[in-house]
Amino acid sequence: MSSTCVVIAEDNFVLRRVVVDYLATFGISCVEAESEAETWLALKTCSVDVLVLDLILSSDKPMFSIIRRMQKDPTLRDIPIIVTSAYSRESLRTADREGCLAVCSFLQKPYDLSQLRCAIIKAIGGSRKTMTPCVG
Numbered sequence: 001m002s003s004t005c006v007v008i009a010e011d012n013f014v015l016r017r018v019v020v021d022y023l024a025t026f027g028i029s030c031v032e033a034e035s036e037a038e039t040w041l042a043l044k045t046c047s048v049d050v051l052v053l054d055l056i057l058s059s060d061k062p063m064f065s066i067i068r069r070m071q072k073d074p075t076l077r078d079i080p081i082i083v084t085s086a087y088s089r090e091s092l093r094t095a096d097r098e099g100c101l102a103v104c105s106f107l108q109k110p111y112d113l114s115q116l117r118c119a120i121i122k123a124i125g126g127s128r129k130t131m132t133p134c135v136g
Helices: 013-024 036-045 064-072 089-095 097-101 113-124
Strands: 005-009 029-033 050-054 081-085 105-108
Touching: 005 013, 005 036, 013 029, 013 113, 029 036, 036 050, 036 064, 050 064, 050 113, 081 113, 105 113
Parallel strands: 005 029, 005 050, 050 081, 081 105
Antiparallel strands: none
16 A cells, blocks of 8 residues: 655745655655645646645735646545645635635644644545554
8 A cells, every 4th residue: 555645735845845845754655746736747747645835825816726736636635635825715715706615625824733634634545545644
């Protein structure tokens, strides 16, 4: 059985490394991306189980375009998306209601790493992957 692969699309290098190192302790493999182009490349070239997407990368514009592109691509539309942002869920909904509908989970920054792990476990759900259960 292969391990879980998560794309971490986050432009803050320190946060990205902390997340990747934390998830590695649970056997979760991560592909790091710090831009829209790197995120798209990772989605198209790796066998991705979950996308963790910082909705505002260094471009200062919401990354709803990635979500829309994924929804149009039959090979990517079923990948669960966990959005992280310093903005509230409500402000993001106002910015792009349709884009938010495609998101399976939202974590407002700063979030606890165990919350992220729980969101990933929930996103994977009843798939073929087996992960350590989330216990708080």
